[in-house]
Amino acid sequence: MMNRITELFKIKYPIIQAGMVWNSGWRLASASSNSGILGLIGAGSMYPEVLREHIQKCKKATNKPFGVNVPMLYPDIEKIMDIIVEEAVKIVFTSAGNPKTWTTWLQERGITVVHVVSSVKFAKKAEEAGVNAIVAEGFEAGGHNGRDETTTFTLIPMVKEKTKIPLIAAGGIASGNAMLAAMVLGADAVQVGSRFVASNEASSHEAFKKLVIETKEGDTQLTLKELAPVRLIKNKFYDEIQDLYKTVPTTESLKQLLGKGRAKKGMFEGDLVNGELEIGQVSGLIHDIKPVAEIVEDMISEFENAKKNMSNF
Template sequence: MENRITKLFNIDYPIIQAGMIWNSGWRLASAASNSGILGLIGAGSMYPDVLREHIQKCKAATNKPFGVNVPMLYPNITEIMDIIVEEDVKIVFTSAGNPKTWTKWLQDRGITVVHVVSSVKFALKAQDAGVDAIVAEGFEAGGHNGRDETTTLTLIPMVKEQLNIPLIAAGGIATGKAMLACMVLGADGVQVGSRFVASEESSAHQNFKEVVVNAKEGDTQLTLKELAPVRLIKNKFYDEVQELYKTGPSVDDLVKLLGRARAKRGMFEGDLDDGELEIGQIAGLIHDIKPVATIVKDIVSEFEKAKAEVVNL
């Protein structure tokens, strides 16, 4: 399955395991890379010394390419970038910031840079900044999201129309059929997040994994746009957010309710009532917890089968 994405990352299949906070530690990233796709460590929930440990453990667990996802709003961003270079990581996915800030600095040190966007406007800004590829993430995605609520089905062809560099689709992708659909629309590969949350190797708490596999259509909602748009499973904390919105809250009011470590409490520690539970809409199609290798095999197998069926239409 060779194309621009497999060549760029030296992987077997054009699939990226998303670098999600509190879910994407070294076990998930190494298992993904060992399965022939690109594994990513999610640096957004790691202190610098913890990230270094995860990188070192990932290197010991796989001889395949892997990368690190870095939200550029991270307060220790310079230290994080220095660790990535010191540990000889060759692939970095950046998000939540201006790609011009770090792209050239990383590339000058031999690192491939991919930037995550949620609109055509920011895709073009990232291309102008010189990134090697783009992840265009639709409204369906879990975690932090675009304020414009552009769906993947709409976003990918609009970005493809104006982009010259490789394009990776994200948001609502957990199956081989969805992967094929995105590639028909113009993507060179896909990034998969929520499906890998419900994997044996994910660092998510078992309570959270079970909530994900039991989720139904309509159980998630995009909220907290005034801070950073995030898609949450509806729980006690989500209900409190909605009640606060009825009062016309200020940003400070929302920040106070959110507090500290709310996502850690929910996804990593398993507090299903007061924790922030971030997941994509595709959770309604995720019904079991499987090893990463099995998930990848299932996606690739379904992709090939669907591709053959489409040819025969």
Template structure:
């Protein structure tokens, strides 16, 4: 299965495991890469010294390509980028910031740069900044999201219409059928997050993984737009946010309620009541925790079956 993305990353299959905070440590990234897809370490939840440790452990666990996802709004960004260069990482996915800031700097050091966007406008800005590929993420996705609430099914063909560089679809993709659908719409590959949260190798707390498995349609919601839009599971914390909205809240009141480290408490430490439980709408289709290899095998098998069934129409 060769195309522009498999050639760009030197991987076997056009699937990227998303670099999610508190879920995507070296175990998940190395398992993904060993399965023939691109594994990503999620730097957003890591102090610089922790990121260095995860990169080194990932290099020891796989001889396949892997990358690091870097949300550019986090502190210590210069130190993080220097660690990535020092450790010889060849692929960086950037998000939550201006791609012009780091793209040329990274590419001058031989690093392939991909930027995550949620709209045509930002896709074009990223392309103009010279990135090597783009992830276009629909608002079905878990975690931090676009403000426009554009769905993946709508976003991918609209971005594709204007794009010359490779396009990776994200948001609501956990099956081979969804992979085929987004590629028919113009994507060269898919980025998968929520399905890999519910994997044995994910660094998420086991209690959070079970919540993902138990989730049904309608159990997630995009909220906190005044701060940074985030899709999460409805729990006690979510209900407290909604109570503030009913009273006519301000951004400052929301910040005070949010506090610090809620995502860590929820996803990494397993506080299912007061933690922030970030996951995508597709969680309603995730019914078990599996190994990364089994997840990849399932997706590829379903992709081929779906492709063959469509060709018979």
């Protein structure tokens, strides 16, 4: 399955395992890379030295390419970038910030840079900044999304129309069928998050994983747009957010409710009542927890079958 993305990353299949906070440690990243896709360590939930430890363990667990996802809104960004260079990581996905800030600096040090966007406007800015590829993420996705609520299957062809560099589709993709559909619309590859949350190797709490496979249509909602839009499973914390919105809250009052460590409490420590539980809409199609290798095998098999069926059609 050679194309621009598999050649860029030197991987077997055009699938990227998303770098998700509290879910994407070295075990998930290395298992993903060993399965023939690109594994990403999620630096957003790690202090700099914790990230170094995960990178070192990942290097011991796989001899295949892997990368680090860096949300640029987090503190200690300079230390994180220095560690990435010191540990000879060759692929970095940046998000939640201006791609001009770090792209050239990283590329001058031999690192391939991919930037995550949620709109055509920001896709064009990322291309102008010189990134090697773009992830275009629709609002179906878990985690932090765009404020415009553009769906993946609307966003992908619009970004494809306005840019020329390799394009990775993200948001609502958890199967080989969805992978084929995204690529028909112009994507060179797909980035998959929620499906890998429900894997044996994800670093998230077992209680959170079990909740993900129980989640149905309508159980998630995009909220907190005034801070950074995030899709959450509806729980007591989510209800508190909605109650606060009825009072026309200030940004400061929303920050006060969110507090610190809310995502860690939910996804990593398993507090399903008071924690922030980030997951995509596609969780309604995820029904089991299994090894990464099996998830990848199923996706590729389904992709090939879907492609064959469409050819017959």
